[in-house]
Amino acid sequence: MPWTLDAMPDQSGRTVLVTGATSGLGLASAVALARAGATVLLTARDVARGRAALERVRAAGGSAAQLVDLDLADLESVRKAAADVRARTGDRLHLLMNNAGVMGTPPAVTVDGFELQIGTNHLGHAALTWLLMPALRTAGAARVVTLSSLAHRGPGLDVDDLHFARRPYLAARAYSQSKLANLLFAAELDRRLRAAGDDVISVAAHPGLTDTELLANSMRRRSGAWLAGAAAAVNRLATQPLRIGVLPQLYAATAPQVRGGDYIGPGRLAETRGYPAPARRSAAAQDVELARRLWDVTAAATSVQPDPA
Numbered sequence: 309m310p311w312t313l314d315a316m317p318d319q320s321g322r323t324v325l326v327t328g329a330t331s332g333l334g335l336a337s338a339v340a341l342a343r344a345g346a347t348v349l350l351t352a353r354d355v356a357r358g359r360a361a362l363e364r365v366r367a368a369g370g371s372a373a374q375l376v377d378l379d380l381a382d383l384e385s386v387r388k389a390a391a392d393v394r395a396r397t398g399d400r401l402h403l404l405m406n407n408a409g410v411m412g413t414p415p416a417v418t419v420d421g422f423e424l425q426i427g428t429n430h431l432g433h434a435a436l437t438w439l440l441m442p443a444l445r446t447a448g449a450a451r452v453v454t455l456s457s458l459a460h461r462g463p464g465l466d467v468d469d470l471h472f473a474r475r476p477y478l479a480a481r482a483y484s485q486s487k488l489a490n491l492l493f494a495a496e497l498d499r500r501l502r503a504a505g506d507d508v509i510s511v512a513a514h515p516g517l518t519d520t521e522l523l524a525n526s527m528r529r530r531s532g533a534w535l536a537g538a539a540a541a542v543n544r545l546a547t548q549p550l551r552i553g554v555l556p557q558l559y560a561a562t563a564p565q566v567r568g569g570d571y572i573g574p575g576r577l578a579e580t581r582g583y584p585a586p587a588r589r590s591a592a593a594q595d596v597e598l599a600r601r602l603w604d605v606t607a608a609a610t611s612v613q614p615d616p617a
Contacts, residue, residue, distance in 0.1 A: 323447070326350055333515055342369055350365060381428045404437060437493075456513070462481065465598065488592060501568065512560070514572075519548065520550065
């Protein structure tokens with residue numbers, strides 16, 4: 309029997325934070341969690357889009373939903389958002405969904421000088437996770453769900469050159485390494501949580517090929533609005549609906565049978581479509597030593613104390 313939203317446990321009394329919740333998978337997740345009774349905090353870096361998303365979540369039944377200002381490409385913003393969330397929740401956060409991401413961008417850097425895709429997709433989320441760990445630990449039975457991608461099965465991750473200082477920049481390669489970094493971080497986080505005896509689990513998920521705005525936004529950055537529109541039309545034909553594609557991350561976030569270290573994706577057609585099922589990791593994504601090195605490099609780059617240490 310496939311897992312659907314009808315199987316989602318009641319989320320009343322739980323407080324959740326969803327990054328990148330202004331559209332696509334993030335907004336769909338926020339709406340579903342709010343309908344299930346959770347108090348949802350949505351992050352956005354665009355105030356107007358954030359308010360529009362907030363109204364949609366509230367209209368879906370999430371009257372207690374709140375908006376959090378967060379730009380993952382700016383570590384000062386990450387620190388402020390984490391402090392804001394801890395204050396608002398009374399240091400009790402039951403779910404952190406690391407959903408936000410950028411894909412296929414032209415060469416660009418974050419406020420802190422990181423390559424934009426690794427900086428936003430991995431470094432910003434890793435820093436946010438570490439900074440929010442006290443609130444997750446206090447809540448009890450908390451989860452961190454980090455979004456990866458089929459694209460993690462690419463040319464690998466060069467921990468010593470995350471920002472393409474020595475390699476030619478290729479947008480697809482940069483995206484692939486950021487998604488591999490997400491998967492490595494999620495696994496290493498869970499190993500350290502288990503070693504510390506914390507009542508928090510780390511899980512990863514991916515949506516397969518799902519109709520979101522990622523491809524259109526990528527085309528808009530690279531080629532302008534006209535190609536973005538064409539990309540959006542093609543994307544709709546080649547992908548599964550958002551209502552199905554969002555299920556793996558919601559399953560990872562709420563299903564009682566989920567265990568720390570799990571990786572969830574669509575169960576059909578080489579994980580491109582279908583209902584939630586165990587997903588496969590590339591060999592690089594299972595490299596424990598690579599994950600440990602990435603953990604240390606991430607701490608040094610962000611100047612955030614890892615938690616658990």
